[in-house]
Amino acid sequence: xxxxxxxxxxxxxxxxxxxxxxxxxxxxxxxxxxxxxxxxxxxxxxxxxxxxxxxxxxxxxxxxxxxxxxxxxxxxxxxxxxxxxxxxxxxxxxxxxxxxxxxxxxxxxxxxxxxxxxxxxxxxxxxxxxxxxxxxxxxxxxxxxxxxxxxxxxxxxxxxxxxxxxxxxxxxxxxxxxxx
Numbered sequence: 001x002x003x004x005x006x007x008x009x010x011x012x013x014x015x016x017x018x019x020x021x022x023x024x025x026x027x028x029x030x031x032x033x034x035x036x037x038x039x040x041x042x043x044x045x046x047x048x049x050x051x052x053x054x055x056x057x058x059x060x061x062x063x064x065x066x067x068x069x070x071x072x073x074x075x076x077x078x079x080x081x082x083x084x085x086x087x088x089x090x091x092x093x094x095x096x097x098x099x100x101x102x103x104x105x106x107x108x109x110x111x112x113x114x115x116x117x118x119x120x121x122x123x124x125x126x127x128x129x130x131x132x133x134x135x136x137x138x139x140x141x142x143x144x145x146x147x148x149x150x151x152x153x154x155x156x157x158x159x160x161x162x163x164x165x166x167x168x169x170x171x172x173x174x175x176x177x178x179x180x
Contacts, residue, residue, distance in 0.1 A: 048090020
Protein backbone atom coordinates (compact mmCIF):
# COMPACT_ATOMS: atom_id res chain seq x y z
CA UNK A 1 0.00 0.00 0.00
CA UNK A 2 1.22 3.51 -0.70
CA UNK A 3 2.97 5.72 1.87
CA UNK A 4 1.53 9.19 2.53
CA UNK A 5 3.49 12.34 3.35
CA UNK A 6 1.12 13.77 5.93
CA UNK A 7 2.70 17.25 5.76
CA UNK A 8 1.60 17.60 2.14
CA UNK A 9 -1.14 14.98 1.85
CA UNK A 10 0.63 13.40 -1.10
CA UNK A 11 1.77 9.90 -1.93
CA UNK A 12 5.46 9.06 -1.44
CA UNK A 13 7.53 6.59 -3.44
CA UNK A 14 9.19 4.95 -0.43
CA UNK A 15 8.11 1.75 1.28
CA UNK A 16 7.99 1.10 5.01
CA UNK A 17 8.13 -1.92 7.26
CA UNK A 18 5.09 -1.88 9.57
CA UNK A 19 6.91 -3.56 12.45
CA UNK A 20 9.86 -1.14 12.27
CA UNK A 21 7.51 1.86 12.03
CA UNK A 22 5.58 0.57 15.05
CA UNK A 23 8.78 0.26 17.06
CA UNK A 24 9.80 3.80 16.06
CA UNK A 25 6.46 5.26 17.12
CA UNK A 26 6.21 3.23 20.33
CA UNK A 27 9.84 3.96 21.22
CA UNK A 28 10.22 0.55 22.73
CA UNK A 29 10.26 -3.15 22.36
CA UNK A 30 7.33 -4.46 20.36
CA UNK A 31 6.35 -7.89 19.17
CA UNK A 32 4.76 -9.07 15.95
CA UNK A 33 1.02 -9.67 15.98
CA UNK A 34 1.64 -13.38 15.57
CA UNK A 35 2.97 -13.46 19.16
CA UNK A 36 -0.16 -11.91 20.69
CA UNK A 37 -1.87 -14.44 22.96
CA UNK A 38 -5.29 -13.60 24.39
CA UNK A 39 -4.42 -15.62 27.50
CA UNK A 40 -1.65 -13.14 28.36
CA UNK A 41 -3.82 -10.00 28.34
CA UNK A 42 -7.03 -8.76 29.94
CA UNK A 43 -8.13 -6.72 26.91
CA UNK A 44 -7.25 -5.75 23.35
CA UNK A 45 -7.07 -2.14 22.12
CA UNK A 46 -6.63 -1.40 18.42
CA UNK A 47 -5.89 2.19 17.44
CA UNK A 48 -7.11 3.42 14.10
CA UNK A 49 -5.38 5.44 11.42
CA UNK A 50 -4.00 4.44 8.07
CA UNK A 51 -2.44 1.31 9.56
CA UNK A 52 -5.87 -0.08 10.45
CA UNK A 53 -7.36 0.95 7.11
CA UNK A 54 -4.48 -0.12 4.86
CA UNK A 55 -2.29 -2.67 6.64
CA UNK A 56 -4.61 -4.48 9.05
CA UNK A 57 -7.50 -4.40 6.61
CA UNK A 58 -8.26 -3.38 3.05
CA UNK A 59 -10.94 -0.85 4.07
CA UNK A 60 -9.05 2.07 2.48
CA UNK A 61 -9.41 0.53 -0.97
CA UNK A 62 -12.43 -1.78 -0.71
CA UNK A 63 -14.76 -0.17 1.82
CA UNK A 64 -17.45 -2.55 3.06
CA UNK A 65 -16.05 -5.30 0.80
CA UNK A 66 -12.82 -5.23 2.81
CA UNK A 67 -10.80 -8.13 4.13
CA UNK A 68 -9.09 -8.22 7.52
CA UNK A 69 -5.50 -9.39 7.92
CA UNK A 70 -5.86 -13.10 8.76
CA UNK A 71 -3.59 -12.90 11.81
CA UNK A 72 -5.50 -9.94 13.24
CA UNK A 73 -8.81 -11.62 12.44
CA UNK A 74 -7.81 -14.64 14.48
CA UNK A 75 -6.64 -12.49 17.40
CA UNK A 76 -9.80 -10.36 17.52
CA UNK A 77 -11.98 -13.47 17.36
CA UNK A 78 -9.94 -15.10 20.15
CA UNK A 79 -10.35 -12.12 22.48
CA UNK A 80 -14.06 -11.91 21.65
CA UNK A 81 -14.63 -15.64 22.18
CA UNK A 82 -12.76 -15.43 25.51
CA UNK A 83 -15.15 -12.67 26.61
CA UNK A 84 -12.35 -10.14 26.89
CA UNK A 85 -13.05 -6.49 26.11
CA UNK A 86 -11.90 -4.94 22.85
CA UNK A 87 -11.37 -1.21 22.39
CA UNK A 88 -11.08 0.47 18.99
CA UNK A 89 -10.65 4.06 17.90
CA UNK A 90 -10.85 6.09 14.72
CA UNK A 91 -11.28 3.81 11.66
CA UNK A 92 -10.47 0.58 13.56
CA UNK A 93 -14.14 -0.16 14.43
CA UNK A 94 -14.68 -1.26 10.81
CA UNK A 95 -12.58 -4.31 11.68
CA UNK A 96 -15.03 -5.33 14.41
CA UNK A 97 -17.95 -4.71 12.04
CA UNK A 98 -16.44 -7.22 9.64
CA UNK A 99 -15.62 -9.84 12.29
CA UNK A 100 -18.33 -9.66 14.98
CA UNK A 101 -21.90 -9.96 13.61
CA UNK A 102 -24.33 -7.40 15.01
CA UNK A 103 -21.70 -5.51 17.00
CA UNK A 104 -22.60 -1.93 18.02
CA UNK A 105 -19.90 0.58 17.07
CA UNK A 106 -19.23 4.25 16.60
CA UNK A 107 -17.10 6.30 14.27
CA UNK A 108 -18.95 9.43 15.41
CA UNK A 109 -21.46 10.95 13.02
CA UNK A 110 -23.36 9.37 10.17
CA UNK A 111 -24.24 12.73 8.58
CA UNK A 112 -22.14 13.35 5.48
CA UNK A 113 -21.50 16.76 4.02
CA UNK A 114 -20.00 18.49 7.04
CA UNK A 115 -16.39 19.54 7.38
CA UNK A 116 -16.39 18.41 11.02
CA UNK A 117 -17.17 14.78 10.08
CA UNK A 118 -15.49 14.20 6.68
CA UNK A 119 -15.60 10.40 7.05
CA UNK A 120 -19.25 10.05 8.12
CA UNK A 121 -19.90 7.68 5.23
CA UNK A 122 -17.98 5.04 7.18
CA UNK A 123 -21.10 4.59 9.33
CA UNK A 124 -22.91 3.23 6.28
CA UNK A 125 -20.08 0.77 5.61
CA UNK A 126 -20.31 -0.46 9.22
CA UNK A 127 -24.03 -1.10 8.78
CA UNK A 128 -23.44 -2.77 5.40
CA UNK A 129 -20.98 -5.20 7.02
CA UNK A 130 -23.54 -6.27 9.63
CA UNK A 131 -22.59 -3.92 12.44
CA UNK A 132 -24.83 -1.29 13.98
CA UNK A 133 -23.47 2.26 13.95
CA UNK A 134 -24.30 4.43 16.96
CA UNK A 135 -23.91 8.21 16.68
CA UNK A 136 -21.68 9.79 19.34
CA UNK A 137 -19.71 12.96 19.86
CA UNK A 138 -15.94 12.78 19.46
CA UNK A 139 -15.42 13.16 23.22
CA UNK A 140 -17.57 10.08 23.92
CA UNK A 141 -17.27 6.33 23.48
CA UNK A 142 -19.91 3.73 22.80
CA UNK A 143 -19.99 0.51 24.84
CA UNK A 144 -21.52 -2.63 23.36
CA UNK A 145 -21.93 -4.54 26.62
CA UNK A 146 -23.11 -7.73 24.93
CA UNK A 147 -19.96 -8.04 22.81
CA UNK A 148 -17.65 -6.16 25.21
CA UNK A 149 -16.56 -3.80 22.42
CA UNK A 150 -15.84 -0.13 23.16
CA UNK A 151 -15.32 2.36 20.34
CA UNK A 152 -14.65 6.06 19.89
CA UNK A 153 -14.45 8.30 16.83
CA UNK A 154 -11.05 9.93 17.48
CA UNK A 155 -9.61 11.34 14.25
CA UNK A 156 -12.75 10.59 12.23
CA UNK A 157 -13.67 14.10 13.40
CA UNK A 158 -11.92 17.33 12.45
CA UNK A 159 -11.74 18.96 15.87
CA UNK A 160 -9.45 20.02 18.69
CA UNK A 161 -6.97 17.41 19.89
CA UNK A 162 -8.17 17.66 23.47
CA UNK A 163 -11.64 16.46 22.39
CA UNK A 164 -10.12 13.45 20.63
CA UNK A 165 -8.00 12.79 23.73
CA UNK A 166 -11.12 12.89 25.89
CA UNK A 167 -12.91 10.31 23.73
CA UNK A 168 -9.93 7.96 23.67
CA UNK A 169 -9.64 8.33 27.44
CA UNK A 170 -13.30 7.38 27.87
CA UNK A 171 -12.77 4.36 25.61
CA UNK A 172 -9.78 3.12 27.63
CA UNK A 173 -11.60 3.70 30.93
CA UNK A 174 -14.63 1.72 29.72
CA UNK A 175 -12.46 -1.11 28.42
CA UNK A 176 -10.76 -1.33 31.81
CA UNK A 177 -14.15 -1.43 33.58
CA UNK A 178 -15.12 -4.41 31.43
CA UNK A 179 -12.04 -6.36 32.54
CA UNK A 180 -13.41 -6.69 36.08
